[in-house]
Amino acid sequence: MSAGNARRLVPLLAEVARRNDASLAIADPCSNLSYAQLWAASGRALKGILALDVQPGDGVACWSPNVAETLVVQLAALRAGAITVHLDPEWEAENAAAALQELGTHCLFVRAFFQGRQYPAMIKSVRERLPHLKAVIVHGREPRFERILRGGWSEFLEFGDGVSDAAARQREKQVGEFPVSRPVLRFCSVAGGARPPVQRGKASELSEGQLLELAAPRDDAAPLRTCVGLPLHQPAALVGGCFRTLLGGGTVLLSQNADALPEEALLGNASNPVTTPSTAAEFRGRAAEHPTARPALGRCRVDDSDGLGTPPPKAGGMPVDAARFAAPRQAPAGQRSAPPEQPARLKPNRP
Amino acid sequence: MKKAHAAAQAATRELPNNLADFWELARAAWTTTKHLVDKDVQNFQHASIDEIRYILLQYRWFTSYYTGDLAILIYKLPPSSLRSLLGQCLTEELGMGDPSKTHPAMFDNFLLTLGVAPEDLENDVDPRNLALLEDFRQKLLAGHYIYGIGLRGMGAECLCQVYLEAVHHHLIRNEEIIKRRKDLDWSFWDIHASEADQMHGEMTRTCIEHLASKDNISLLAAGYLEAEQMFLQFWNNAYRGRPVASEAKRRDAVPLDGWRYDPAR
Numbered sequence: 001m002s003a004g005n006a007r008r009l010v011p012l013l014a015e016v017a018r019r020n021d022a023s024l025a026i027a028d029p030c031s032n033l034s035y036a037q038l039w040a041a042s043g044r045a046l047k048g049i050l051a052l053d054v055q056p057g058d059g060v061a062c063w064s065p066n067v068a069e070t071l072v073v074q075l076a077a078l079r080a081g082a083i084t085v086h087l088d089p090e091w092e093a094e095n096a097a098a099a100l101q102e103l104g105t106h107c108l109f110v111r112a113f114f115q116g117r118q119y120p121a122m123i124k125s126v127r128e129r130l131p132h133l134k135a136v137i138v139h140g141r142e143p144r145f146e147r148i149l150r151g152g153w154s155e156f157l158e159f160g161d162g163v164s165d166a167a168a169r170q171r172e173k174q175v176g177e178f179p180v181s182r183p184v185l186r187f188c189s190v191a192g193g194a195r196p197p198v199q200r201g202k203a204s205e206l207s208e209g210q211l212l213e214l215a216a217p218r219d220d221a222a223p224l225r226t227c228v229g230l231p232l233h234q235p236a237a238l239v240g241g242c243f244r245t246l247l248g249g250g251t252v253l254l255s256q257n258a259d260a261l262p263e264e265a266l267l268g269n270a271s272n273p274v275t276t277p278s279t280a281a282e283f284r285g286r287a288a289e290h291p292t293a294r295p296a297l298g299r300c301r302v303d304d305s306d307g308l309g310t311p312p313p314k315a316g317g318m319p320v321d322a323a324r325f326a327a328p329r330q331a332p333a334g335q336r337s338a339p340p341e342q343p344a345r346l347k348p349n350r351p
Numbered sequence: 352m353k354k355a356h357a358a359a360q361a362a363t364r365e366l367p368n369n370l371a372d373f374w375e376l377a378r379a380a381w382t383t384t385k386h387l388v389d390k391d392v393q394n395f396q397h398a399s400i401d402e403i404r405y406i407l408l409q410y411r412w413f414t415s416y417y418t419g420d421l422a423i424l425i426y427k428l429p430p431s432s433l434r435s436l437l438g439q440c441l442t443e444e445l446g447m448g449d450p451s452k453t454h455p456a457m458f459d460n461f462l463l464t465l466g467v468a469p470e471d472l473e474n475d476v477d478p479r480n481l482a483l484l485e486d487f488r489q490k491l492l493a494g495h496y497i498y499g500i501g502l503r504g505m506g507a508e509c510l511c512q513v514y515l516e517a518v519h520h521h522l523i524r525n526e527e528i529i530k531r532r533k534d535l536d537w538s539f540w541d542i543h544a545s546e547a548d549q550m551h552g553e554m555t556r557t558c559i560e561h562l563a564s565k566d567n568i569s570l571l572a573a574g575y576l577e578a579e580q581m582f583l584q585f586w587n588n589a590y591r592g593r594p595v596a597s598e599a600k601r602r603d604a605v606p607l608d609g610w611r612y613d614p615a616r
Binding site: 112113115116117118120121138141142144145148149 | 443516519520523528532533535537540541542544545546547550
């Protein structure tokens, strides 16, 4: 896949998913997703995003450590034509609010809790400053609370089940007709340190074309297995780590421990050393033209310690089965699905 | 001094005789906002690690006694939605079959990752607070179940949650905690300072309305005010630090429920 190619990102990802359907796409401490499961999950999340009335060009934000749901939302947002921004999971609520205000975000996906931080409470504390934020969806709740508390991941997916497959296909077709120069990702600059001051007006954008150029795997490269420990608000993690690996049919191992990563970039399959340093250098070379991709470049590495397909050890998370990402019964094409058994509860959240 | 005054005020307040007045009385204590501006709670943001360890070690005992108190309250309640709900809460408190996931065990794990020595979990308790907890339990055993609902049903599910939310808000901004944050076991806080426990509080309040009537509302209020007073006194003792030797001798209480630290719990 080389620069200047007429391929589009979403059809390319769909093709990769079809070709590698049983292969492991994403592994995080709680779950594994094959390509087929990832594509189905992002399709269901796409419908959820459509049900929230997200229009092409609207902002979808993620504020979470590295978990599978974040990548599911990322793919769904791409398919919906939305622009995604990932917030630094170490930010204070004020930083997040400033970024969300600046970017005019329509909906936000947050983790329930992580290492003592409670993202729903933090967002709640600043919600009244975010009038354009229509919905906050929380994932990662304990199963016994998932059905009791509003605004959860299950509720979001079930709400989207009311959107027909035809409507979802129509949106993807519409997105396919947009120019490749349309922005798909936004990155917020940070000053560094654990509590960066807010950087107003410092968001930078990556278009679909730029993303394809940066993340396209080499034609002869073996599928990557990439351990992504840096948070996904960093371009090297999202673009160089996740997108590049997924576009090549490889496996993304999501880690929440960036400190364990070595300083030097090692992108590629460790059993094929020829590609390793040159791939990294090549990535750096291409990325140098794109300022947004420069920060913290090259801190993704391959972790070859587990065998391919072996689930990573659970880091104390709740056991999760892929059924939570399973596609529901399909409605006949062109018809709106039957209303869910329970009345739709997902409305724009109260502040 | 201010806290002792507030506790005394709580004790002498006129008791409401209808549910609307009762909720009005209780509502003031149920907002996190009030506790967020409490100077002692705010001090969590600036306290030394030793102070944090000591204060939260005292709270460990509040959590420990709650499990037994909840069981006593369930025993006393008539068949009702509240009894069923509290039964569910007790199952969760006891780890749903896994002794390592009881809420006291979760809090102990937090303290251990905070650097509290295992032997200190049992030994470094303020005897004044232990005496308060024992006194509380005796009142729960001896009193009417409606009084018990106010005393323990609401005290824990409603009062405690908002307080812990405020403590967590300031605690997580403490530099010593920030340094250790990724290594601390936050499981207890993930439940008790979160949206999940807020829901428990709301469900408890709904169930109480099915049992309360104009004939027993003053008993409910008396129990609740007693809980509020005890809660303020408990935290006041914790914040003031280790008691002087003479005070310790005067209040020499031993926990009767045989509670001892055990990782299996």
